[in-house]
Amino acid sequence: MDVTQYLEIFLDETKEHLQTLSDQFMILEQEPENMDTINEIFRSAHTLKGMAGTMGYKRMQNLTHDMENVFSEVRNNTIKVDGNMVDLLFQCLDALEEYTENIAASSDEGDNDNEHLIKALNDYLEGKTQASAKEAQPKAEEPEAKEESAEAQDEAAEDPSKEKWTAIKLGSTENTVLTEAVSQGKKVFGVTVYVQESCILKAARAFLVFKAIEELGEIIVSVPSAQDIEDEKFEFDFSMIVITDSDADAVKKAVMNVSEIEAAYVGPIQIEAPKKEAEKQTQKAVAQTAAEGGAKNAPADKKAVGKPIVNRTVRVDIEKLDVLMNLVSELIIAKNSLVSASAQEGMETSGAFNEQIEYLESVTTNLHESVMKVRMVPIENVVQKFPKMIRDLSKQLNKKITLKMSGEETELDRTVVDEIGDPLMHLLRNSADHGLETPDVRVQRGKPEEGTVFLNAYQDGNTVVIEVGDDGNGINVEAVKQKAIERGTITHEQAENMEDKDIVNLLFLPSFSTAKQVTDISGRGVGLDVVKSKIESLSGEVDVKTKLGEGSTFTIRLPLTLAIIQALMVEIGGEKYAISLGSIQTIEDVAKSEVKLVENKEVMNLRGTVVPLIRMNKVLSIESTKSPDENLLVIIVKKGDKLAGLIVDELMGQQEIVIKSLGRYINKSKIISGATILGDGEVALILDTNALI
């Protein structure tokens, strides 16, 4: 069957369930007897099994099946959870994640059977069987299915009202078809199928049921209609009238062979041969259905009203949001042109016109903010996988580590969140591996044996700050210095004059790892420089603070959004450039005499701080329009703790600008981070001040 249309849903749901499992395993490790957790794990494993089965991923299904079996025993208190078991479960989780990744990449689960895991799981089951040898544990699904069907039959006997097919109303054409079929010696059955309430892909199940029945005969009519069933417009049951050569049991068996089917009710239908009676019957049926429908509709309506409160979110393709964002960008550009047109042309600008322009401005700004908010997602999606990672690390490294996280609800632009995972993971690994001391060293130093790694996120004005750090050893500045000299990164003299802070920043240079031992966790020399370049590609910055013996903290600052920023427009050599307002500290008017030379470089004294000056016209290779005697216009920009003064020719004012890429064809020159379109249609380049400092 064609399940590709469900693949995306399958992947989404699987990831959610794997996350649930991961979270619950963590809890289970702490509280091995927490019944809620055990039940939750059982449910997730069960659902995963069902979903994998539907999609035809047999290996994944087998593994989850065995996990489910183990947990069904845990639930019955016949097996106790212990540390080894949790380890095993985490391994299973890794295996499941691998399957999922394979499926996401190639829609094939791969051919790793993970037999050792299945065997280990079964060992638990056998251990249990030995302990209480009275009942043999079913090792495959069939007995279970039989049990279920037996149950179902019992229920059927008890509760005839479940045979909803009796309520199906037959039109005259259908009646004719049925009568004809009966006259040909075929059998006519009504079938009502109940899908398990935990079933995720109801429509896919229904599809399988339809397919199974169509192999035996012909479906004349179904309630709800086939289209509605395909669109998942049904609760948990659907009914149909079937013409077949087989008997009722065969039909029932075919339906029950589809997994996640709660029950199936099959019964013969009486065809009223005389037409009048048939009509009467139909009318009766109509009345009945109407009555029943009415009764059914009432609660359904209630549910529909109640539903939005539980589920008020909509999944939207990120591309659609990108389109929306682009349109908003266009609108802002159009608004900017309108503003500049009304200001320039000396138009007869009436008060009303200006008022409307102002109104338009506020609407577009609000619109932009709203769209931006829609694109924001909590970093939770990224950080929730870290507890498990730290747990694994703690086993691998033989260190006791607790991870403290706060501010998981902090929101960032979706594109940023997607990219931020790897750098954060790297920093955490770094902290766990290099930062934290081994337990005996910690005890020697009078610290608690258990090391702490933390991740704090919070919003600070227009930026989001994420701090990652540890209470470990801190960075040994001397060691870094020695290494830098060894590698020829800096000279002895330079090292003498460098502040500790600058030396620590050497760690962000490519191929600089101070770990004495290269482990497979971090320390492969592709460390912090990758983190830094990634963060900078997101227009963010990363900084480190450390105290020897007390730990270190990496601080990442990211802009809330990437697409639209407030910028200061400046003129340099007659060309217009934009500088992000976020990086600007102050703007100074500096007399020529205040510029001093230090090591042949121009600097100025800004209220006690020596700030290096950068002549932008030189950087941009263009002639300045100002005469050398005039006062200098200096824009003080900051990057972390560092300041620099950019000398520009003119200030043009503040503006909301839409960032556009320069495209791949122009290999981004380092100092230009993008371009924007001004109100008059001209393109202005955006200066990347971070690259200048």
Place this chain on the structure above:
Amino acid sequence: MEEIMDLQQEEFDQVQYIVIRFGEEVFGIDIKYVDNIVRMQRITRVPNVAPHIKGVLNLRGEVIPVISLRIKMGLPEDEITKTTRIIIIKLESGESIGVLVDEVLEVIMLDHTQIEKVSYNSKESAGGSFLFGVGKDEERDRLISLLDIGATFGEKEGAPV
């Protein structure tokens, strides 16, 4: 595969070329690459890039790089005149590039019998390795150098100098 299909197509169909002029020499660009032809407009210089990249322009809200084929081919620098146009070319990668040309002349149809393939190291014309063939326009009795868009713009370029 695509190439083979292109070749097959050329054998049966006539291909339309936009004929442009650099100085005295005429060139042809396969019309399927041409997205738009615009008049000369303000180009924003991008500092510190290769000399043949003239800058960027705004085409209906998109920022598009503009390059000078003249500089790329080693001809004297473009003189901006009334006839100067920017041809917006859409590359197979989906990106757009603007190309400065002295003049756009017309559109002609050529079939494969009218095109003579040249080898890549041909140095006969200024275009050199940017050509894939020479079209014979019998009507006007002239030769049209046909630009190989892939070879001209496909490679990675514009590294800071």
